[in-house]
Amino acid sequence: MTADELDPLIHVPARLRIVATLAVLPSGDALTFSRLQDMIGLTAGNLITHLRKLEDAGYISTEKTGNGVASRTTVELTREGRAALEAYTSALRGLLTGL
Amino acid sequence: MDGTRSAESPVPDNGGEFDPKEAARILQQATSQAQRTFDLKRPLIWVIGGAVTFLAYGALWFSVRDQHPYKGPSLATIAGVYVVIVVAIAVSAKMLQRATKGVSGPSRALMAGEGIAVVVAYLATAVIQGALHHAGVSPAIVYGIFPAAAPLVIVGCTVAGSAGSRRDWQMFGGALAVVSVGIAGLFVSAAASWAVVGIGLFGIALVAAIAKAWLQHRKLVLT
Numbered sequence: 001m002t003a004d005e006l007d008p009l010i011h012v013p014a015r016l017r018i019v020a021t022l023a024v025l026p027s028g029d030a031l032t033f034s035r036l037q038d039m040i041g042l043t044a045g046n047l048i049t050h051l052r053k054l055e056d057a058g059y060i061s062t063e064k065t066g067n068g069v070a071s072r073t074t075v076e077l078t079r080e081g082r083a084a085l086e087a088y089t090s091a092l093r094g095l096l097t098g099l
Numbered sequence: 100m101d102g103t104r105s106a107e108s109p110v111p112d113n114g115g116e117f118d119p120k121e122a123a124r125i126l127q128q129a130t131s132q133a134q135r136t137f138d139l140k141r142p143l144i145w146v147i148g149g150a151v152t153f154l155a156y157g158a159l160w161f162s163v164r165d166q167h168p169y170k171g172p173s174l175a176t177i178a179g180v181y182v183v184i185v186v187a188i189a190v191s192a193k194m195l196q197r198a199t200k201g202v203s204g205p206s207r208a209l210m211a212g213e214g215i216a217v218v219v220a221y222l223a224t225a226v227i228q229g230a231l232h233h234a235g236v237s238p239a240i241v242y243g244i245f246p247a248a249a250p251l252v253i254v255g256c257t258v259a260g261s262a263g264s265r266r267d268w269q270m271f272g273g274a275l276a277v278v279s280v281g282i283a284g285l286f287v288s289a290a291a292s293w294a295v296v297g298i299g300l301f302g303i304a305l306v307a308a309i310a311k312a313w314l315q316h317r318k319l320v321l322t
Contacts (some may be wrong), residue, residue, distance in 0.1 A: 027203055032201035
């Protein structure tokens with residue numbers, strides 16, 4: 001097994017943190033963008049960039065509610081995202097066992 | 100913050116140069132941090148909760164241990180236990196509020212529904228206790244065995260039903276253990292009932308803490 005088999009969308013420090021954090025929530029639950037930013041420690045711009053890539057892959061879904069100051073964006077790990085993280089963790093475990 | 104530095108580090112976007120060992124470390128760190136943030140059922144919380152419960156039931160047992168005939172715990176002890184209960188509820192509510200800040204979804208509604216069911220189950224035991232007193236049942240039952248053990252059976256069954264319906268088998272097993280302790284408390288003397296329940300609940304809390312720590316460790320270990 002080689003590192004190439006690790007999902008390149010998740011195999012990036014920031015996105016790995018995002019996916020691992022969201023995966024701890026029960027399935028169907030979402031986290032606000034601001035709380036996720038607090039936990040991950042990324043700038044808003046950086047976080048948006050990574051979230052967009054994960055959303056394009058179908059690993060997360062985002063929802064914006066309200067307008068202006070009262071607007072709130074929530075982020076949820078999709079079923080595909082959970083499956084991808086499980087596959088990634090399994091591949092990583094196999095890779096480390098072989099080292 | 101180490102995590103911030105890792106998250107912001109200039110690693111190629113395709114992750115090609117990202118060492119798998121470093122990936123395992125980040126995965127474990129992020130998962131562990133999120134668990135500490137969102138999950139209230141942490142091992143230390145179980146131990147503290149178990150110890151507080153043990154002390155509360157221990158105080159009740161201490162106040163009735165030499166009573167012949169049995170009259171029930173002293174008002175001062177009951178008042179002290181109620182203060183502990185109120186403080187425990189306030190601390191739990193604050194911790195829950197902090198842990199679930201920014202979280203939305205079906206688990207919140209489920210948690211609220213379960214909370215209401217548990218409160219109603221507790222109130223039901225108080226109503227039955229009142230009915231037993233009204234019927235002239237002995238103080239050993241009304242102020243001893245029933246209030247010590249019956250809430251565990253009734254509330255334990257309520258929680259077991261809820262946990263089973265959402266396939267939370269750890270909680271289901273824990274709730275059945277609580278029911279078992281309650282049943283054991285029903286078949287001893289009034290004074291001993293407080294001690295049996297206190298020791299039993301403390302034991303369950305310790306087992307839950309060990310199980311939780313082991314499960315968290317097993318889930319996190321990648322290497």
